Amino acid sequence: MNEFLGTFFSLDNIFFTTIIPFLFVLTVVVFVHEMGHYLVGRWCGIGVREFSIGFGPELIGFNVRKGTRWKLSAIPLGGYVKFMGDMSVTSDPSAQETHALTPEERRGAFHLQPVWKRAATVFAGPLANFILTIAVFAVMFTIYGRYVSEPMVAEVRPDSAAEEAGFQPGDRFVSIDGTRVTTFGDVQRLVSGRAGDSITFVMLRDEQEVTLMATPQLVEQEDALGNTIRIGVIGVVNNQELGQPRHIEFGVGEALVEATKETGHIIARTGQFFQRFVAGREDRCQLGGPVRIADMAGKAAALGFEWLVQLVAMLSVGIGILNLLPIPPLDGGHLAFYAAEATMRRPVSERVMEMFYRVGMLVVLGFMLFVFWNDLFGC
Structure with missing residues (x-):
């Protein structure tokens, strides 16, 4: 028994070293996303029936005075806010369901x-996620600051794209595809995804500007967490002196x-990645799922x-x-319907919404299967 307890509570136990950190990360992100929906919905006067972290059977929950059921559900891979009157997958309840609402519920x-x-x-859900990221980075920058270095070329790697393009030691980066550069980190950010x-x-070379063309080469590196990543490099090195x-x-x-x-920058880089991925120019192994x-x-x-x-x-x-992609049932899909409604000055028909929803569900499920396959077998 002592041996069992020692093994279970050891630092090497997967429950403590992986599952708990995973649930912490996912729960925080999901909670903030759904809280964005909830807060703005309530500010707009919309009633909320349920606020759930996770899907499936309810594990624990409680009701508050305003009638909302707050709960933790069994499958911790997401969450949802169920608004009053939001009874169907297309957020367009039938006339019968609408008629069943009380005057207060209608409001x-x-x-x-x-x-x-x-x-x-x-x-508000995706926006809350962006605000969370900004808040975390702001705290980190306030506490730790950041290290930067001048965008100088100290060394040009042999047989690299930079050598072929004519880069020389002592060159200073001024701009990359029209974007001004102030640190060597800017250079890495603008090149790594290209x-x-x-x-x-x-x-800038000998106080004169020189224009060079180079094509980054794809190389494998390890990030700070030990994951193998593939990024573009041109083959220049910075050093402490320059x-x-x-x-x-x-x-x-x-x-x-x-x-x-x-x-x-992260949003732009992620959008760039997905554009290249759809065009077949990014490695599928760079995408992962829950595992x-x-x-x-x-x-x-x-x-x-x-x-x-x-x-x-x-x-x-x-x-x-991801939630802003214009694919039902993601938030971006609903926003696309609302944009169409605002343009046409009438709601999109339920039949059309149902059709797009079914196609969108297939796309979302296909993507989920794809990343699960990558996690377990593909890479």
């Missing part, structure tokens, strides 16, 4: 609200601005709580972006 029914209130409520693309670099690395400290306001910029997230959560937790919180921030912005 708070989701589907009877102006289109801008419905759109604001739906958009493997195989021809990129225009403006360099890069002059320094530590920057931020006040609260400055940290918030920097965090917002950083979140914007990979659980593995990353365990590794992050082993490195320290601040790493786990950073993983929360990264996953949160990813969930926000």
Whole structure:
């Protein structure tokens, strides 16, 4: 018995080293997303019947004075907010269901609200995810600051894209495809997702600007959590002498601005990745599902709580972006319907919504199966 307890409570036990960190990360991200829907919905006067973390059978729950059932459900891979009157998958209840509502329920029914209130409520979920990411980064920048270095070329790797393009030691990056560069980190950010693309670099050499063209090559590297990632590089190296690395400290306001910029960069990079992925120009193994997230959560937790919180921030912005894709039943699919309704000045017919919903469900389920396959067998 003592041996069993020792094994169960040991640090090597998967429950403590992987499952708990995974549930922490996922629960925080889901809770913030659904809380965004909830808060804006209530601000718009919409009644809320249920707020659930997880799907399936209820594990525990309680009712509050305003009639909302708050609950924790058995399958911890998401969550939902059920608004008053939101009774069908298309958020368009039948006339019979609408007639069954009391006058008070009609005032708070989701589907009877102006289109801008419905759109604001739906958009609030992804927006809350972005705000969470900004908040985490702002705290991190306030506490730790960040290290930066000058965008200088100290060395050009032999047989690299940079050597072929004519880069020379002592060159300073000015811009990349028209985007101004101020740190070497900017160079890495703008190049890493562009493997195989021809990129225009403006360099400062002997106080004159020189324009060079280079195509980043795809290489494999390990990230801070030990995951193998594939990124684009041109083959230039920075060093301490030319890069002059320094530590920057931020006040609260400055940290918030920097965090917002950083979140914007991540959103842009993620959008770029999906565009290239759809075009067949990104490795499918770069996409993972719950199994990979659980593995990353365990590794992050082993490195320290601040790493786990950073993983929360990264996953949160990813969930926000995914939910904005214009695919029913994702938030972006509903927003597309509301945009059509605002344009036509009448709701999209239930038949059309049902058709798009079924196609969207197949797309979402196909994507889920794809990432599960990647997690378990594909990579």
